[in-house]
Amino acid sequence: MPELPEVETVRRGLLPALEGAVITDVVVRRRDMRRPVPEDFEKRVEGQRVLSLSRRSKYILVLLESGEQIIIHLGMSGRIRIFEGNPEEPDKHDHVEFITDSRKCIRYGDPRRFGFVDLVKVGEESIYPPLVKLGPEPLDEAFNGTMLFERFKGKTTSMKAALMDQRIIAGLGNIYVNEALYRSAILPTKKAGQLSLKKTKILAEVIKDVLLEAIEAGGSSLKDHRQTDGELGYFQHSFQVYGREGEPCKLCENNHKSSRVKRIVQQGRSTFYCSSCQR
DNA sequence: CGCTCCACCTGAACGC
DNA sequence: TGCGTTCAGGTGGAGC
Secondary structure, X not given: OOOHHHHHHHHHHHHHHHXXXXXXXXXXXXXXXXXXXXXXXXXXXXXXXXXXXXXXOOEEEEEEOOOEEEEEEOOOOOEEEEEEOOOOOOOOOEEEEEEEOOOEEEEEEOOOOOOEEEEEEOOOHHHOHHHHOOOOOOOOOOOOHHHHHHHHOOOOOEHHHHHHOOOOOOOOOHHHHHHHHHHOOOOOOOEHHHOOHHHHHHHHHHHHHHHHHHHHOOOOOOOOOOOOOOOOOOHHHHOOOOOOOOOXXXXXXXXXXXXXXXXXXXXXXXXXXXXXXXX
């Protein structure tokens, strides 16, 4: 499912159920995810109070009183749902479950198992492989066009690949890269190292705008993404190019040029864009 | 080192 | 109905 806005939506959904709660029981039904659930996961989590929930890129971090953090990644198809009291039977892809002292049941499911649930000690984020090379958070105060321009310097790869590269900027995925490039009028095939500072500054602001709007909308629901209460996000209705191959470009329409949205494949992923508006 | 490709895994949608 | 193919919101290791 998830890029930054979907993960942030899930984090916010978890807050009322988890923050301050004690995790009384943990059930692990499958351990063989992208990274295996640690053998002693249950022992290290049961009885722990949750102090806070944070997010780094597409990872959710659940801080425990013990000084360890549960790290949750949703991969492509992961989801988390919260039930009250005795929930319905788990389905075959519900792999990890947390029960709290206020009788909440938090269920992590991931059909493709590209995601994972792991534990990391506070302070060891800097040596924890999935987090080590992550670039800046686009919604941080410090993130801006000048910073992004520096990170693009010397890159011969495409804008599309550069924005998908989590080491350059963290949290974006295929949807939001497509949408941000369209709104910035930047061609996805343009070489990242050749983008002007002026355009990079526009891009940085557009990225913030798109992510904030998407979070406001509860993320984008295509197949798997649900908010933790089961509700759909609705940012997919705001897509301008993603999944719109062949439809008229909304900017062109106004200029009476009416180009259509094109689809190409870059790095094995679909790119949607308007060859007239994006340069 | 920088970059591209491909595998990882399951299910849904589509064509025949 | 069934079967084969293609595609999917991510990541990171192999290979050039």
